[in-house]
Amino acid sequence: MPIEIKMPALSPTMEEGTLAKWLVKEGDEVKAGDIMAEIETDKATMEFEAVDEGRITKIAVAEGTDGVKVGTVIALLEGEDDGSGESTPAPAAKESEPRPSPEDPNKTGSEAKAAPEDVEDHGKPADSQVAGSAAPASGTPAPQRAAGERVKASPLARRIAAERNVDLASVSGTGPNGRIVRADVEGAKTGAAAPVASTAAPAPTAEAAAPAPRPATIPDVPHELTKLSNMRKTIARRLTESKQQVPHIYLTVDVELDKLLKLRGELNAGLEARGVKLSVNDLLIKALAVALIQVPKCNVMFTPDQLVSFGRADISVAVSTPEGLITPVITEADTASLSSISTRMKDLAARARDKKLKPEEFTGGTASISNMGMFGIKQFEAVINPPQGMILAIGAGEKRPWVLKDGTLGVASVMSATGSFDHRAIDGADGAQLMQAFKQLVENPLAMLA
Incomplete structure (x- = not known):
């Protein structure tokens, strides 16, 4: 019987996508690992791999089709007999291994491969994945198989099971005809069956409950339309969701920069031989990460029924590209050396501008930082990037009248920093402690190196 190949969910937030290009045609033979199509998701243009062998008998969705819902049948495959009298089951939506597609020179800037990960107050938000989130659990208890009975599992599921030491015989399959797929293995404990998933119906999403927006009235002025x-x-959806669903609280502090600037100069003199040059932003990334460890109540994520507290600080850093903002993540920034942060940040930023970041390099941060000081912006309030609990907005450093340590009035290099906090997860007093810790670390920068 024909196998249905369905539109896969290539990112945690994907609900629909554009079938940008078919790389196979009707009548073609495919085998596991062959690239079948390029699919434009809400984050990037990804390649969709086949996980079974067979012949393409029908292309159900033409290339270039927009708004193809996840789970929609996009093609039919005549699978090979697996030795049990049944056709090989269809690949589950999550069985593909998405990989960034090679750049297509025919695509315009609006079809950029990398989408922003951070939410910005100036209109550049995007999605973020939950760091360390659990994989979906299989929906039934582990099956009882007769001795010698063949275990049906996809090649990808078998590889993951081998890597994780999972006994496939004890895992129940949720794929067609009880086949074990990737999600089943990822939801299973080592050497054990996958847990039973809840049967409760999911709550309606905000998009389902909200009425569709009315078309805008375009003024009778010369204009052009861009799809x-x-x-x-x-970007539009996530920015709206964040401002509608996340109660923001904003806290601003003025921070003296003179000691940090002096330390940066001294460190760069010593690092010059190694080809490393620290930026002010590198030191601010480190300061935020250390402050989050000092005030762990701010290194959190809110979910409807629990509060997730993180044991390390992975900082998402807003990077401007010709296509928009994207936020590479500096992992373990609280324990990383300044030279490591600087080297990684330069590499990530360069590849972000070339649209060569891997998905795991711009997802999963525990908090964000956005620096607009280079544009001369004195102070701004950034929009939180759910599910993160906070984002720090950095303004320009400038010479200002300042009360010095001895109580006299003088001039110092000062910047304004504003933290945006999710008030569901972070109380104002806790946010104030984080801003105080950040200020102290920047004004006494040797403390962050201890």
């Missing part, structure tokens, strides 16, 4: 890319649609 919204999936990236831009995601």
Whole structure:
């Protein structure tokens, strides 16, 4: 019987996508690992791999089709007999291994491959994945199989099971005809069956409950129309969701920079031989990460039924590219050396501008930082990037009248920093402690190196 190949969910937030390009045609033979199509998601243009062998008998969705819902049948495959009298089951939506597609020179800027990960107050938000979130659990208890009975599992599921030491015989399959797929293995404990998933119906989403927006009235003024890319649609949706659903609280402090600037100069003199040059932003990334460890109540994520507290600080850093903002993540920034942060940040930023970041390099941060000081912006309030609990907005450093340590009035290099906090997860007093810790670390920068 024909196998249904369905539109896969290539990112945690993907609900629909554009079938940008078919790389196979009807009648073609495919095997596991062959690239079948390029799919434009809400984050990037990804390659969709086959996980079974067979012949393409029908292309159900033409290339270039927008708004293809996840789970929609996009093609039919005549699978090979697996020795049990049944056709090989269809690949589950999550069985593909998405990989960034090679750059297509025919695509315009609106079809950029990398979407922003951070939410910015100046209109550049995007999605973020939950760091360390659990994989979906299989829906039934482990099956009882007769001795010698063949275990049906996809090649990808078998590889993951081998890597994680999971006994496939004890895992129940949720794929067609009880086949074990990737999600089943990822939801299973080592050497044990996958847990039973809840059967409760999911709550309606905000998008389902909200009425559809009315079309805007375009003024009778000369204009041009640009089709919204999936990236831009995601930006619009996530910015609206964050401001509507997340109660923001904003806390601003003025921070003296003179000691930090002096330390930066001294460190750069010593690092010059190694080809490392620290930026002010490198030191601010480190200061925020250390402050989050000092005030762990701010290194959190809010979910409807629990509060997630993180044991390390992974900082998402807003980087401007010609296509929009994207936020590479500096992992373990609280324990990383300044030279490591600087080297990684330069590499990530360069590859971000070339649209060569891997998805795992711009997802999963525990907090964000956005620096607009280079544009001369004195102070601003950034929009939180759910599910993160806070984002720090950095303004320009400038010479200001300042009360010095001896109580006299003088001039110092000062910047304004504003923290945006999710008030569901972080109380104002806790946010104030974080801002105080950040200020102290910047004004006494040797403390962050201890």
